[in-house]
Amino acid sequence: MSQFLEFHVIQNFAPSNLNRDDTGAPKDAMFGGYRRARISSQCQKRAVREYVRINELLPAENQGIRTKRLKKLLLEKLVGRDEQEASVRIGAALAAVGLTLKDDSTQYLLFLGAGEIAAMAELIERHWDVLGVAADSADANPAKEAAKKSKKDAKASIPAELQKQAKAIFDGAKAVDVALFGRMLADLPAVNQDASCQVAHAISTHQVEREFDYFTAVDEVAYEDAGAGMIGQVEFNSATLYRYAVLDVGKLLNNLQGDRELLLAAIHAYTQAVVRAIPTGKQNSFAAHNAPEFVGICLRHGTPLSLANAFQKPISTRRNDDSLTALSVAALMQYEGKQSAAYGDPQDRWLGLDLTGRWPEDKGVLCSSVSALAQQASELVNGSFGG
Incomplete structure (x- = not known):
């Protein structure tokens, strides 16, 4: 039976413009009939690869x-x-x-x-x-x-x-990132590699509107000139995002030429990078270094299950004192329960890192740190092979 390691992340960002479109505006999308903030899958994968490289989570010879x-x-x-x-x-x-x-x-x-x-x-x-x-x-x-x-x-x-x-x-x-994200070489189709990892575009759990920052810059030499030396504006938004990615464990092992030790090292590194990596767009202007408040990891059997439809109806804080993040986690877990009842497998296993207090007691192992979560994820996969 196929095994899929899923990552479900709820992450709230302060005002930012982490991933821009061709006009310089934050990327967005219509979902459930409402405008949502969006960070593209390509942007997320680039951030993950850079995090692994910069922090030397894998040997250089195992990177692309x-x-x-x-x-x-x-x-x-x-x-x-x-x-x-x-x-x-x-x-x-x-x-x-x-x-x-x-x-x-x-x-x-x-x-x-x-x-x-x-x-x-x-x-x-x-x-x-x-x-x-x-x-x-x-x-x-x-x-x-x-x-x-x-x-x-x-x-x-x-x-x-x-x-x-x-x-x-x-x-x-x-190369772990080649094994994860795949490649196509037009002149060498025989060496193309199908990705073992799929990454969804992150979308906000709630409706968003674009905002504009009007700014001016002073010419510090031409004091006698009236007015600004420069005038401009930059678009931004603030959003609680749902991020989803899934690894086909068997495919990743095959792409790594059956090297099980490297597979486990890859899962350990990828887990840390998924949680910690943040796109760099306009960070000098916004410094939106906001870590996730919820990470759920599921080793799922049979078929992967995105939980994005938990937010088809946008989350709202009206008449509710809870934060968007806490409400999003609650909605996510409630929807996951319904999905698992209909489509899940008794062998599915969950790990979590939760700062909102919404992790169900009977859900699975709750970790206290990212390093513990990464270690538990690699052990979970190793155990699934009987190791």
Whole structure:
């Protein structure tokens, strides 16, 4: 039976603009017929990846890099080699897998494990002379001049065995974020990786309206000038958000090439990052460093269950002394009870971190800290494998 590790988070943010649209306004969405604040899934995933990297929650070799500047990274690893000679061989090696460079960059962003980049550098070192001959052969062939931009033709001078070795490098290299969030390489469909983690757009549990901050700046030298040196405005909102993410445990283990120890380390790191990571948008202006007041983690069997519809009818504090956060947690837990009764499994297990006092006594293990929650989450998954 499939196992899914779900994260249900209630988090209240002070006035902020954490995730902007193309006009600079906070992202929002219609839900249940009402305008809601929104933080996109892409924004949340970026914040999680950065939190893991900055806080070194996983070894560098088990993290991914998203870049067009693969050539630059490879040059940094080819220590002691002439840059021009190395550049020629890097181009040939990338051509072996169907990737081309333009102005020293790949045509699109690549999401690669650090181990894949290191392995490509090692392959170039190991086949330095062969790649040099192949590159010279391609440049010297007049028939190729009109087709230099053709990926198919660029590979023609690379020995078949070397092409095979180069393609074998792209296996994800046990990069946890690649295993979690997946990737698509248009020129290497065989190494595409389906995500083991799905992240919902966070939405406010209540109706929101956009607000505007009108501001001025003083020219501190031109004292004699009347008026402001600059005038502007920035949009913002304040919202209690429901955040939801779900991990397919079996898929994550498969993406990590069956490495169970790394799976548990990934869950420990991901749990901490999901709880603590906050998008950086306009933080210098708003400093909305507000931690979640509720985190519910469920190891669910059979099928995942988002609880977003608990807020289809917006939460309101009218005629109620409780906070939006507490009311949101209460609504979430009440709705979860109904959903579990209809769709749940007796094997489902819950963990929680709750600062609102709304955690049901019979729900599951209530943790006192984020570190304890992360440890319990990894132990919960480990136990599900009989470990």
